[in-house]
Amino acid sequence: EMTKEQRALMKAIVDAYNRHQIPQDVAKKLLQEQYSAEENFLLLTEMATSQVQVLVEFTKNIPGFLSLDREDQIALLKGSTVEAMFLRSAQVFSRKMPNGHTVVLEERIRKSGIPDEFMTPMFNFYKSIGELHMVQEEQAILTAITILMPDRPYVKDHQAVERLQETMLNVLRKLCVLQHPQEQQYFARLLGRLTELRTLSHYHAEMLTSWKMNDHKFTPLLCEIWDVQ
Ligand SMILES: CC(C)c1onc(-c2c(Cl)cccc2Cl)c1COc1ccc(-c2ccc3c(C(=O)O)csc3c2)cc1
Numbered sequence: 001e002m003t004k005e006q007r008a009l010m011k012a013i014v015d016a017y018n019r020h021q022i023p024q025d026v027a028k029k030l031l032q033e034q035y036s037a038e039e040n041f042l043l044l045t046e047m048a049t050s051q052v053q054v055l056v057e058f059t060k061n062i063p064g065f066l067s068l069d070r071e072d073q074i075a076l077l078k079g080s081t082v083e084a085m086f087l088r089s090a091q092v093f094s095r096k097m098p099n100g101h102t103v104v105l106e107e108r109i110r111k112s113g114i115p116d117e118f119m120t121p122m123f124n125f126y127k128s129i130g131e132l133h134m135v136q137e138e139q140a141i142l143t144a145i146t147i148l149m150p151d152r153p154y155v156k157d158h159q160a161v162e163r164l165q166e167t168m169l170n171v172l173r174k175l176c177v178l179q180h181p182q183e184q185q186y187f188a189r190l191l192g193r194l195t196e197l198r199t200l201s202h203y204h205a206e207m208l209t210s211w212k213m214n215d216h217k218f219t220p221l222l223c224e225i226w227d228v229q
Pocket residue numbers: 021022027030041044045046047048051081082085086088089092101105109112218222
């Protein structure tokens with residue numbers, strides 16, 4: 001059973017997760033603009049920039065995050081943004097957005113100059129997340145766990161982050177038993193996705209390099225968070 005504190009922690013994280021979403025007018029652009037590779041790249045850049053802003057606000061609402069060392073907060077954000085965005089965009093795909101975002105988002109990602117060798121692992125990941133049928137609470141806590149990864153580069157107070165992450169893992173473990181009682185290994189499968197996210201973030205670093213080579217432009221926020229240019 002979940003303790004009172006664990007239920008309060010879960011509520012705080014789920015509320016923050018729901019409160020901070022890409023504004024509808026930004027998401028709607030996916031449906032409106034043209035379909036050239038250039039247009040797709042620009043739109044995805046806008047989505048990513050908006051999503052980073054959303055992630056920063058969500059992260060600030062993770063109980064305990066703002067008590068961490070300031071530089072460690074930055075290191076955690078920089079180190080987890082790509083993975084958190086793969087998780088978030090995966091949820092868009094598995095949500096089968098009623099307003100058709102799923103179809104156009106896939107279309108635009110497929111036609112945005114991303115080399116084919118990254119398409120397969122990326123969409124395999126989206127499929128594997130979809131098959132888990134995560135509930136919203138699991139999505140929110142898994143995102144918090146991804147952000148609170150103690151072994152990100154340049155994190156100094158490893159232990160402080162580990163303590164926070166462990167608290168989240170304990171909540172997630174209990175939640176999985178409650179939400180998927182018939183699936184013994186559900187929690188383990190969820191954590192397996194975090195390993196897949198690491199691989200994707202390595203692919204992503206190569207995607208960035210290949211985009212940079214083709215002189216693609218990013219926004220100042222993305223340049224800062226991804227150390228490009
Ligand atoms: C700079 C750009 C070209 C880029 O580089 N790598 C990636 C990138 C890609 Cl192509 C795949 C995965 C991760 C990243 Cl960073 C991207 C695009 O990143 C995206 C980030 C986030 C969304 C995203 C999130 C939520 C939602 C919602 C919702 O919540 O209601 C509705 S629509 C939507 C759209 C899309 C694209």
